[in-house]
Amino acid sequence: MPPEPAAGHWRRSPFYRFALVLPAVIALIVGALFYPLFIEAQGHIRDEVQAAIELEIEGLETHFHERGLAGLREVLQRRMETADGAALYLLTDAAGTPLVGNLAAWPAGVAVRDESWFRVAAADGGTLEGRVFLLFGGDRLLVGRRSPLADFQRSMSLRLWGSAALITLVAAVLGWHFMRQMHRRLERMAQEAGRIQGGLLGQRLSVSTRGDELDLLAQRFNSAFDEIERLVDAAKHVSSAIAHDMRRPLIALRNALDEARRDRASDPALAARLEKLRGQTDELLRTFAALLSLARIEAGAAMPAREMLDLAAIAGDAIELYEAVAEAEGRSLCGELRPARVRGDRDLLFQVCQNLIENALAHGAGDILVTVALEADEVALQVRDQGRGVSDEALPRLFERFFRGDAARSAQGAGIGLALVKGIAEAHGGRVSVRRRAEGFEVGVILPWVTESPS
Known part of the structure; x- marks a missing residue:
């Protein structure tokens, strides 16, 4: 089976990066669109305020030239009575004493210069904007308006920031939702593909009712898996059929060799050659028997029995069977066996122990240690x-x-034993393991542990 994804793997997902980048990009776009509009609106308001002030000044200037200072005071008084509250007027003498106007005093920060524009903050937090004139005799005239620009800036800033935050939040939520949906679908497809890789060739990628690109991709993969399953089944059928069909002539050949060996017992050289041929025929029969067993297990035709077993006892029986073989080769075979219960078929698990020990005897070196432990x-x-x-x-x-590894090519065997071990282990819900240790080479199987007592 493929390795499980590491913790936090979703942070490396392109969909996660998309969910983060999308709101940031939208925020930049909103800022790029709204900020110039905001600046342009400010300019329009400022131009309108100045245009209104210029219009006021033109009217006042006309009255001043036609009727003098008295006429200016009269029109100022009349305009204050009809003003909308935004217009500002103040006429003072040379010392700054107010003569007429709706301002109590000369605003702080406004320079006394002829035809100078000003923009200052009012005491109430607003903005005063206008123009100053120095009249004959030193009198001062201030014409201005309460600018709506500050209120506009506060109101529009709040609205723009709120709109930008809302758009960004909606984009983030939609992006995150899209990312989660896509990630879940791809993760499910990866898990299903992992089960297929693990040997469940009948598994297929799930297809939704959306009919989108991912569904089309899953359908393409499923078509490929169908073809792979067909080819694998055909290969298994061919190997099983060959093994089955070849056993009968091999058995007939072995029987013929036995008869010839009995008939030619008086000829030692011929008897030795017949004995060697008999041994080679037995090796071929064992190979074909293992192939048939492996084919049946992989096809599901030889499902293991589900009885409660002590794996340590099974391993102990296998050690006892091969102890003499190891001693004959000048090697020791011993075990460190801790009682451990599993569910499975005793004969198949005993076959696993046999194959592992035979593999160590045929291709290993030195003493052999068989262990059964809980992990x-x-x-x-x-x-x-x-x-x-x-x-x-x-x-x-x-x-x-x-x-067969390079070191095993000179030894007997056809390279079926460990493949049969893998098939039996997976049929029991387990897996094979191999690791190189400082003191040697270790091959084995990992099976599910059953905690309940046997029935």
Whole structure:
């Protein structure tokens, strides 16, 4: 099975980055669109205020030239009575004493210069904007308006910031929702693809009713998986059929060799050659028997029985069976077996123990140690020898059928034993394991641990 994603893997997802970048990009776009409009609106308001002030000044200037200071005071009084409250007027003498106007005093910060524009803050927080004139005799005239620009800036700033925040928030929520939906669909597809990779060739990628690009991609993959399953099934059927069909002539050949060996017992050289041929025929029969077992397990035709078993007891029986074989080779075979219950088929699990021990005897070196131990919620059956094992490049292929490492090519066997171990382990819901240790090479299986007592 493929490795599980590391914690926080979603942070590396392109959809996560999309969900973060989208609101930022939209915020920049909103700012790029709204800020120039805001500045332009400020300019229009300022121009309108100045235009209104210029119009007031033109009218007052006409009255002043036609009727003098008295006429100016009269028109100022009349305009104050009809003003909208935004217009500002103040006529003072040379000392700054108010003569007429709706301002109590000369505004602080306004310079006394002829025809000078001013813009100052009012005491109430608003903005005063206008123009100053110095009349004959030193009198001063101030014409202005309360500018709506400050109120506009506060109101529009609040609205613009609120709109930008709302748009960004909506974009973030929509982007995050889209990201989560896409991530969940892809994660589900990855899990389904992982199960297919793990051997469940009948599994397919789920297809929604949307009919979008992901569904089209899933349908394409499903078509490819259908073809792969067909080819794998055909290959399994061919290997199973060959193994089945070849067993009968091999059995007939073995029987013929037995008869010839009995008939030619008086000829030692011929008897030895017949015995060698008989051994080679037995090896071929064992290979074809293993192929048939592997084909049945992979096809689901030989589902293991589900009885409660002590794996340590099964491993102990296998050690006892091969102890003499190891001693004959000048090697020791011992076990460190902790009672551990599993559910499965006794014969198939015993086959696993046999194949692992035979693999260590045939391709390993030194003493052999068989261990059964609990690791978390699993039971580990490991067979360790003191040999170098296979190369790092060959490790991923160790459990492939017919694979034999360079060091194993001169030994007997067809490369089926460990493939059969893998098939039996997976049929029991487990997996195979291989690791190189400082003191040797270790091959084994990991099975689910059953905690309840046997029925």
